[in-house]
Amino acid sequence: MPENLVFYQSKYGATEQYAAWLEEMISCDVKELSESLPRNLKDYRNIVIAGGIYNGEVTGREFLKRNMEALKGHRVAVLAVGLEEFYKGMTESLWLYQFKEFEIDVEVFYARGEYNYKNLTFFDRMTIRTGNVIFRRKIKRGSRERINILRDRMTAYDWKSESYLEPLVEWMDSG
Template sequence: MQNGLILFQSKYGAARRYAGWLAEATGFPLCPAKDVEKSALSGADPVILAGGIYASGVAGIQVLRKNQELLRGKRCAILAVGASPADPATIETVRKLNLKEDLAAVPFFYARGAWDLQKMSFADRTLCKMLQKSVAKKDPASLEPWEQALLEAAGGTADWTDREYLQPLLRWIRQGE
C-alpha cells in the first residue's frame, strides 16, 4: 500500500483537473503545491507534482527543488500540463529546461491541457497574442506542432484534457506497489 501525495499548481485549471483525476484513480490526497506542509511530504511516497507549463517552466517545480533533502529516497514524478500537442521533441525540450542536474532523474510525464484566451491574465494574453502574430508570419509548412496548435487556438477556446494522458503515469505509480 502506497502513501502517495499529489501536489498541483495550476493557473487556469487544467493541471488541477489532472491532479483531481489522479487522486480519484489512486486514492492519494491532493494538495496545492504552495500549501504543502513538510510533514505531508515526509510521510508521502510517491510524491507527484502536476503543474502547468508557462513560458516553458513547470509551475510548482520549486517545491521539489526546495525539499530535495526531505524527498531523497522517495519516488517523485512530474506531470507537466501544456497546450501543445504531445510532440516528443517539444516535451523533451521542456523536460531538459526544467529537470536540470538536481531533478534530472525524476520521471517526467506530459498531458495536454486547455486554452482559453479570455480567462488568461492580461500579461499572458498579451504574450500569447504577440507569439501568435510572430508564428503567423512563418511558412505554414515549417511550423512546429506547438506553433500549429497556437495558431489553431487563436482567439478561441479549446479543451484537450483527457484521462488517457494519465495512463503512463498511473503505470509508473503501480510499478512501485
C-alpha cells in the same frame, strides 16, 4: 495511508481537473503547491508535482528545486500540463531542458490541458501579444502549432482526457 502524494498548481483549472481525476484513479493525498511539505513526508513513497507549462517552464520546477533535499529518497514525478499535441520525445525534451541539472531523478509525464484566450488574465494576454512578436521572428520547429493556438482569440480549446494519466498511474503503481 496512501503512499502517493500529489502537489498541484492550476491557473485556469486544467491541472486541477487532472488532480481530481488522479484522486479517482489511484489512492493518493492531494495538496496545493502553495502548501508546505507535510511533516509525515517520509511516509510517502511517490511524490507527484503537477502544473501547467507557462512560457516553456513547467510550474512546480521552482518548488522542486527549493525542496530538493527533502525529496531525496522519494520517487519524484512531474506532470506537465500544456497545450501542445503530445509527440514522441516530448517528455524527454522537457526533462532535458528543465530537470537534467537536478540532483534527484525526476520522471516527466505530460497531459494536454485546455486554452481559452477569452478567460486569460490581462497580464497573460499581454505576455502572449508581446511574445508573438518575438515568436514570429524566430519560430522554432514544432512550436508553430503552439503559437497558432496561443494567438487564436476565438476558440475555447479543451483537450483534457483521463487517458493522459495512464502512464503516470502505472508509474505510481510500479513503485
